[in-house]
Amino acid sequence: MPAFGLSSSPANRPAAGPNRGKQMDDQTTAGHNQVDALPRAVDRPMSGIQERAAKQRREWHHVLLLTPAVLWVLFAVLVPVAMIVWVSFRRMKGGLLEPALTIENWTTALSQGITWTLVFRTLWTTGVVLVIVAALGLTAGYFLSRFVKKPRTQALLLMLAILPFWTSYIIRIVTWQPLLGERGVLNWTLVRLGIINEPSSAFLFNQGVMMFAMVSLYVVFVIGPVYWAFGTISPDVVAAARSLGATPWKAFWTVELPLAKGGLVAGSFFAAIFLFGDYATERLIGGGTHPALAGTVKAYAGYGQWPAASALGVLLIVMVFLVLGLFMKFHNLRREL
Amino acid sequence: MALDFEKMAQIRAAADRACTRRSFLTGGLKVAAGVALGGVAGAGLAGCGSDGTATTTSAGGSGATQAGADATLGPISEIGLSLTEDPRILTAAEEALGFKVNGRADGLGNQLTFWLQNYKQFDINQVNFSQNGALAATLRPIAVADIPAWNDQVIDLFRTPGVPGYSDKSGWPIAGTYTSQAVQSEKYDEFIGVPTWFGFDAFGYVVDKTAGDVTSYGAIFDPGNKGKSTLLNEPITSVMKIATYLQGTNQYSFTGALNNLTPEDLDICFQFLGEHKAKGQFRLFWSDFGQLVGLLTAGEIVVGDFWASACAAANKAGANVRFVNDPAEGSNGWIQGATISAETKNYEAATKFINWYLESGIPGSILGVQGYYSPRPDTCKPILEAQSTTVDGINDWDYWYQGAKPEERPSLDERLPHVADWQSYPDEYERYAGLWTQFVAS
Structure with missing residues (x-):
């Protein structure tokens, strides 16, 4: 199976008309792919491999779109909140946190x-x-x-x-x-x-x-x-x-x-x-x-x-x-x- | 004491090793000899002292003992109050020392948090010594020999136990200035931090608007000032003032020192505070200099534990506020000084800067006309004597240090015996902070 990155290579695509090449340049927008996929599905039933490839392509786009937000939430929200929770189970001495955990x-x-x-x-x-x-x-x-x-x-x-x-x-x-x-x-x-x-x-x-x-x-x-x-x-x-x-x-x-x-x-x-x-x-x-x-x-x-x-x-x-x-x-x- | 001296000793040992190694590599045998002979070779060569390659320039200021400008040193970074990070001070330091001094000014409250989070990126914390206990693990001790300006000219207060101003009960200001080893050995050869300026906290009131006896802290709690009084929103200094008041008026006799109350002593203070809060005595709790000046100028409060410099600033803006220098119950001394980060890579430059702070007289004179004292008054004296910026016809030295107008500003010698005790980091600090937070929230 091709990896995520490879799934968008021309080899995995069905033979196509003049629009194909244009679509390849628009890899980053999931919308294009979906709109494009519809008539294709009607015109010509896809083989199992082709379907999987198209699905993977969509998932890969989802990941790409989500990544900045997920990273942001991770580093700006989840990590700090986790640290606050962590510190709430510690004690301080001389300005530094002591290693032992406590529920005090x-x-x-x-x-x-x-x-x-x-x-x-x-x-x-x-x-x-x-x-x-x-x-x-x-x-x-x-x-x-x-x-x-x-x-x-x-x-x-x-x-x-x-x-x-x-x-x-x-x-x-x-x-x-x-x-x-x-x-x-x-x-x-x-x-x-x-x-x-x-x-x-x-x-x-x-x-x-x-x-x-x-x-x-x-x-x-x-x-x-x-x-x-x-x-x-x-x-x-x-x-x-x-x-x-x-x-x-x-x-x-x-x-x-x-x-x-x-x-x-x-x-x-x-x-x-x-x-x-x-x-x-x-x-x-x-x-x-x-x-x-x-x-x-x-x-x-x-x-x-x-x-x-x-x-x-x-x-x-x-x-x-x-x-x-x-x-x-x-x-x-x-x-x- | 709550200071973590064991940790400080480890840091000192590590820093000394690093210092010796670095000096050896950069300065060669000459420095190694200096380090080895540090104890006897005099201040200039002690510890991480100047190396043989230093290029000395005549940097203005006060002559032969002036720290030499050295292009290989610095830059250094420090944090402090806006008073210490005054651009006039930093610029003069850079000119004299030949390296960049980055100063970051902050409020008293933020300073503690900022330092704990960032001390690895900074060299110096110019801090109220009452915070040193909370910062102990982030600081490295400073050899007195590394600060040549700390000589016989430093006022006795910081060198000799038992002189006027010294507290028998707490051992301050000596106990707050030197490490416990240095105090116990009576050699006074190692600083927790180097005092750079100090003063006396008391209270202030708006003239003609304040009820009760305005020579006593009791005015803050006088029923006639209900809903118009205020306290600084900070546990150490405020609690100490309450204790000073209760002890000074014989309402209660504390077992511990006023700056280091026991849990039982604390309960007494907070019972007193809680009763007054419940009666609606306090209009608000103030948090920083600018806010206080604004409140005084706007006439929102009439009495409280104001700072002398804030009273002066409010009066310049048209208010009529009087700072009570020496209340009947005594004043609360405080020390501001330079502490060095445990993680500094610029120990030598940092000590040169601190030395300049005392020796040049420039910071001392700038802070002097704002009501504060230098541990080396002799270096500020020529500058202050030559100017008359406060009262017409009286030079600034006579006014601020000598008590030329005693009803407004007694002399330093007169004020020292009135110190009830010195603001310090109490053993029960966590309890102080917890009870204070609960009191404010009650």
Whole structure:
């Protein structure tokens, strides 16, 4: 049997017309081969060897297409995660990891009440922000797709929502400080209007404001997918529902929303991933007095306590997978791929 | 002590062997003689000292003992705070030494992590000595003889136990500067790291906005400042300040040194901290210099364990912050200095650079006007005396070192006896870090 590399040599190909030579130059695109294979199969049944050769050729292309992504995931995701898991079973001394394995980091982490406080706080913050982000994203995306008629205006409005993402993540967070601080724009305005007598410190460095900032940071992750999802629903479907007697409200809930659910779930999942890992907003707007898991992982790492940081990091990763499972219950995200 | 001295000794032995071999190959018999005679032949030829082929150029600075420029040395790479990696300092060093010095500035928190991950690619870590214990296995000791600038002119604080500023309980700053063998033998002939600058940590407050007694750390915990106070988000220095406060006000008497608390002592501190956090005393926990200056300038906080240099920077930006030099309970001394990587291939260049740091007086004068002291004040003195950048009519030496305006800035001699203890790496560090992280998260 010829090896993968040899299977594409002309010797393995059926005799062919003028297109054959051209196709040989297009080895890297699997699509060409498949399209090409169809008429051939109809014209002339392939021998067993020829079929196997064609199949191998397709597999070889699959491998080629997949390789960069697989390598990337391997070195940028799987290897680091494996190292985090590995470090969570080690101890440190004098700045270096000791060779012996131990479960001490885990027994400490799991037996401490504070760990579960952190887990709860992480879920609470993510949950609350996610509900708001989903509600705002859904209404904004729906508005964009149904009530803005001109595609140009749609694109322009969507662009405006995405525009802040042209600046760095940290800058987008920090910008809330001069708006909400003691000498910030909000306090200045409220004092000027006589609504409050003295500048208030209630608008910055607390959990409520932190969640508010998080909503502003992550809502666009939902707006985009929801907008596209509604855009793919044919107007005929809605018209059909209406002509069968559904009120606009009922048509939305029973026809449009279920069809657009994928966009909502996919967008919310992206937002959730970011929320789980966002320790910067927590520190810069929340004041860092009530950190969640990610902020605590960062703190441990900064103090050179890598095993403790790793154990909590693994816990965070597990939580992300559990939440992914939960999202999959609502909607099979694989269908969106 | 938690320092891994066994490991350090192994590293030292290995490094000495490598050093001798390399010197022998490059410098020939002359160097071998120098190494062999190191103990008696004087600082210049000791250990990995200068080889016979060095091309000495007059590199400005302070004359005969200036380290010679040597084209065969370096380049070296170091990490430190933005204060130590000041381009003015690095440029002056390159001019004097004739090799490139790559400096990488980082925040206090990131510095530890960065060094642990990258120490093999760097030669020097200019670090707060309270972190040395966490880094022990990545550092190699430095022979005092390799730093000729470490001579009789170094202030007594770093050479003699028992002088003002010395802590009987912890043995610092001597115990934090020299390896345990060097301390035990009383020869003081080997550094963990070379002190290059030092200072005293206390607290600061915004004038006219802070309630309570502003001469005591108690102001941070005063009910009148509820929701407006802050602490540095870092276990070693913050916990030590709490202990200094509790001991200084006779609320509790600690069994161990203030910089090396026992588990029971720690529980007392964290009980105190936890109660105040639950009451909403702290507005936030700050993490770096720039952030603190921003918070002070924006008027977000009124009292906390501010750094002197951050107070000065905030005042330049229009704030009215006062740094309390010597609180009633005492200050917390700290040492910043140069440590050398266990994996360095440039030990000789590194020691020349460190020597220059002390001997030229240039870093000392740049850091001096930011409120910090050099272990060799004599080398900074001529530079500081010749300038008056802080207060009109008073030269910088008189202001920063001599206490020309004592109500703002007492003299170094006056401040030393007020040191409660020195920031160091505690034996129970893991417990410190764990409890602190839990306290912040509670």
